[in-house]
Amino acid sequence: MKYLTFALTKGRLASKTLEMLENLGITCEEMKDKDSRKLVFVNEELKLKFFLAKGPDVPTYVEYGAADIGVVGKDTIVEEGRKVHEVLDLSFGTCRMCVCGPKSAKELLEHKELIRVATKYPKIAKDYFYNKKHQTVEIIKMNGSIELAPIVGLSEVIVDIVETGSTLKENGLVVLEEVCPLSARMIVNPVSMRMENERIKELISKLRALLQEENK
Numbered sequence: 529m530k531y532l533t534f535a536l537t538k539g540r541l542a543s544k545t546l547e548m549l550e551n552l553g554i555t556c557e558e559m560k561d562k563d564s565r566k567l568v569f570v571n572e573e574l575k576l577k578f579f580l581a582k583g584p585d586v587p588t589y590v591e592y593g594a595a596d597i598g599v600v601g602k603d604t605i606v607e608e609g610r611k612v613h614e615v616l617d618l619s620f621g622t623c624r625m626c627v628c629g630p631k632s633a634k635e636l637l638e639h640k641e642l643i644r645v646a647t648k649y650p651k652i653a654k655d656y657f658y659n660k661k662h663q664t665v666e667i668i669k670m671n672g673s674i675e676l677a678p679i680v681g682l683s684e685v686i687v688d689i690v691e692t693g694s695t696l697k698e699n700g701l702v703v704l705e706e707v708c709p710l711s712a713r714m715i716v717n718p719v720s721m722r723m724e725n726e727r728i729k730e731l732i733s734k735l736r737a738l739l740q741e742e743n744k
């Protein structure tokens with residue numbers, strides 16, 4: 529039997545995914561060794577392989593078939609726009625993509641002013657402002673700590689992820705508009721979906737049942 533390979537987003541999404549898989553009896557003992565420098569972890573018995581990657585690289589591994597299955601945030605799936613099948617909403621890692629800024633920026637949005645928007649997600653921001661709001665804006669691509677931008681005068685607003693809202697609060701910013709809800713999703717390589725259909729389908733239906741059980 530061929531190995532089924534998983535690309536997981538390094539960090540909390542990977543831990544949550546492994547927790548979920550463990551509930552289905554799918555474990556990877558090798559992965560629990562914190563001192564290990566290994567990059568790819570194997571469960572020989574179940575013919576599974578796992579590796580950890582940076583979020584934006586997960587859809588890339590899955591599109592090219594280097595991984596059959598990936599777990600990554602919806603934000604990254606939309607932003608990367610790779611050819612992958614999104615098969616399941618895993619219901620964890622829930623947060624929202626929002627337009628945020630100082631309260632005073634509300635007016636600039638209402639009047640559809642030509643404002644600057646700092647974001648790690650230029651594609652999502654562009655789609656929101658141009659196609660949904662019909663507002664012309666200048667998008668400035670940043671790589672992190674986006675909340676800094678309106679504070680230091682780089683931009684009027686930001687498009688960023690809001691989870692608890694505490695980063696905004698601590699920096700005197702507010703949510704001005706909601707772009708979309710987000711959560712962790714399972715994605716599958718289109719060819720794997722056809723070739724390994726039964727194994728993948730079985731996994732998806734087991735996960736779905738588990739999620740339904742958790743929701744009760």
Ligand code: PRP
Binds near residue numbers: 692695
């Ligand atoms: C994310 C996001 C916000 C923050 C939101 O940043 O970009 O800054 O978390 O969380 P909160 O609403 O619970 O405060 P992350 O920590 O991933 O780092 P980044 O600055 O590199 O984007």
